[in-house]
Amino acid sequence: MQFPDFYRAVPRLKVRDALAAFLGAAEDGVIEYGYEDAVKLAGHSCPTVGSAYLLTCHALTALYPDGLPERGGVRVEFRNRFEDGVTGVIASVVTLLSGAAQDGGFKGLAGRHVRRGLQQFAVDLPLALRFTRLDTGAAVDAEADLSTIPADPAMPSLMARCLTGEADADEQRQFGALWQDRVRRILLDHGDDPEVFRIRPLSA
Numbered sequence: 001m002q003f004p005d006f007y008r009a010v011p012r013l014k015v016r017d018a019l020a021a022f023l024g025a026a027e028d029g030v031i032e033y034g035y036e037d038a039v040k041l042a043g044h045s046c047p048t049v050g051s052a053y054l055l056t057c058h059a060l061t062a063l064y065p066d067g068l069p070e071r072g073g074v075r076v077e078f079r080n081r082f083e084d085g086v087t088g089v090i091a092s093v094v095t096l097l098s099g100a101a102q103d104g105g106f107k108g109l110a111g112r113h114v115r116r117g118l119q120q121f122a123v124d125l126p127l128a129l130r131f132t133r134l135d136t137g138a139a140v141d142a143e144a145d146l147s148t149i150p151a152d153p154a155m156p157s158l159m160a161r162c163l164t165g166e167a168d169a170d171e172q173r174q175f176g177a178l179w180q181d182r183v184r185r186i187l188l189d190h191g192d193d194p195e196v197f198r199i200r201p202l203s204a
Contacts, residue, residue, distance in 0.1 A: 003036055004045075006184040010035035011191065013057045013097060017071035019106070019113040031071065035187065038093050048086045050183045051144035052093035055197055059131045059142040060098060062199050070135070072099035072115055077123040077130040090129075091119055098131070127198060139202040148196065149186050152178045 012034045021029025038053040039045045060069035076094050080087045082102070095101050100118035108114035123130070127143035158175040161167035167175065190196045 003039065004180050004184070006180075006188060007035050007039070007045075010050075010187045011054070011057060013060065014068055015060070015071040015097070015099075016068040017099060019072060019099075019109075019115075022109075022113065030068065033097055038096060041092060041096050042089060045180060045183055047146055047149075047183060047186055048089050049093060050187050051146060051197075052090040053097070054187055054191055055129070055142050055144045056094050056097045056131075058197050058199050059129070059140050062140050062201065063131055063133055063138055069098075070133075071097070072113060072118075073134050074098050074100055075118045075120070075132045075134060076100040077125060077132070078119070078121045079123060079125040079128050080121065082121045087121070091121075094129070095119070127200065130202075141198075141200045141202065143198045145196055145198065146186060149182065149190055151182050154178060155182075 012032055014030060014032045017026065017029045017031055019029075020026040020031060035045075035050070035053055038049055042049045060074070063069065063074065076091075076098060078087055078091065082088055082091065091102070095105070098118075099115050101115040102119045103116055105116035105118065106113065107116055125141060127141040129142045130139055131142060132139040155175070155178055158167065158171055158178065162172055162175050186196070
């Protein structure tokens with residue numbers, strides 16, 4: 001499986017999953033995720049998948065400044081409804097990294113390690129998402145604003161030609177390269193830009 005080279009340069013996230021530790025799935029429950037894992041989950045790489053991945057990394061890191069984030073230890077709320085736009089795609093990436101799941105998630109063992117019901121939608125929030133620790137109640141609001149990272153001007157016409165079947169092989173390759181270049185710019189050139197990836201801790 002060959003991914004674009006820049007995937008390897010995207011920051012990775014280590015978490016500790018108590019359920020994985022309990023079931024012997026990973027030593028000490030430590031799991032490491034990379035951007036390629038989000039791509040495998042979604043089946044593609046796009047600005048939505050990329051920004052959801054990095055925004056969740058930033059949010060979890062901010063929530064756990066003194067150690068590994070606890071996968072399964074957070075509740076995630078969304079301002080939009082699940083059915084709105086790309087909210088469902090974002091939610092799936094959030095689940096991958098945080099463990100917080102919708103109603104179909106893991107129901108737990110003897111009341112422990114419950115993952116279902118840890119995502120809620122259509123919540124009145126100032127930003128797009130809110131991540132809240134279940135143990136301490138500490139929370140951060142989070143949002144990705146990609147408006148300052150435009151696509152290449154050639155993209156709209158190339159996309160139209162690809163979707164209508166008019167593009168030749170070179171044009172299709174060019175479209176894919178330009179598409180992934182925007183993802184690269186979001187994740188690498190602007191990955192630490194606070195105006196793009198907004199993380200706001202909530203006052204206690």
